[in-house]
Amino acid sequence: MKYPKYLTLVIVAITMSACSNTSGPFGVNRNGTASGELGQYGSPSDPTSPAHFQEILGDRIFFLVDDATLTLDAQNTLNRQAEWLNNNLDYRAVIEGHADERGTREYNLALGARRANATLEYLLARGVPESRLQTISYGKERPIEICSDESCYSVNRRAVTLLETGLSG
Numbered sequence: 758m759k760y761p762k763y764l765t766l767v768i769v770a771i772t773m774s775a776c777s778n779t780s781g782p783f784g785v786n787r788n789g790t791a792s793g794e795l796g797q798y799g800s801p802s803d804p805t806s807p808a809h810f811q812e813i814l815g816d817r818i819f820f821l822v823d824d825a826t827l828t829l830d831a832q833n834t835l836n837r838q839a840e841w842l843n844n845n846l847d848y849r850a851v852i853e854g855h856a857d858e859r860g861t862r863e864y865n866l867a868l869g870a871r872r873a874n875a876t877l878e879y880l881l882a883r884g885v886p887e888s889r890l891q892t893i894s895y896g897k898e899r900p901i902e903i904c905s906d907e908s909c910y911s912v913n914r915r916a917v918t919l920l921e922t923g924l925s926g
Contacts (some may be wrong), residue, residue, distance in 0.1 A: 760772075807848070807920045810841055818876065818915040822857075822910070825871035827879060835876065837919055839883030849889040850875045853917045857910035858897045869894030876916040 797805025801813055810816060815838070818831035827835065842848060854873030856865035873892035881887055902909035 765869060804841075805845055807922070810838070810845075810918075812839055814838060815842075816919065817915050820872055821918070822914070823860075823868070823873045825868065827875055829841060831876075832879065834877065835879045839880050840886050842880065842883045842885045843883070844890065848920045848922055850880075850885075850918050850920050851891045851893060852880075853919065854892065854894040854900075854916070855898075855899060855913055855915045856897045856903075857913040858903075859899070859910065862896060862898075865896035866894050867896075869896045870923065872914075872916045875919065880918075 799808045801808045801811075803809055804813075815834040818827070822824070822832070824892050842850065851871045854869030854871070854876075856868045856872075860868070862879070870892065873894055877887075877890055877892050880890060897913070898911045900909070901915075902912050
């Protein structure tokens with residue numbers, strides 16, 4: 758009878774350790790910071806750092822309701838992102854597509870994918886190599902704000918570009 762208890766403890770331990778992993782695709786932390794090869798995030802004042810990319814240039818763009826069309830503000834942000842990525846070749850990016858809470862899970866996953874792909878296509882058109890980009894859709898599964906109001910919906914309709922370091926060997 759000791760084995761079932763032991764097996765249960767092992768399963769719980771494995772499950773808990775899997776839950777504690779904060780890295781997402783490309784080693785990007787779920788809080789949006791690059792984990793990188795050395796785990797360094799950098800300073801916003803350093804124009805080559807992921808912190809500068811995130812905080813100064815802008816790592817996210819926003820969309821209108823039920824739309825994946827890039828606004829002029831989104832295009833301006835993506836122009837800055839593309840220039841930064843083209844000048845900082847040691848980084849690659851994952852583009853997350855998100856939606857607000859309205860609609861079905863399946864619909865919002867598809868909408869998030871369209872938003873991530875629109876972002877990807879824009880960056881590709883600005884010269885960022887496809888081998889350095891990846892997309893993922895979270896639909897409505899990872900909201901920034903939770904409420905049934907436009908103030909929450911508007912910040913959840915987004916695409917976020919997250920970075921990873923260490924491409925050069």
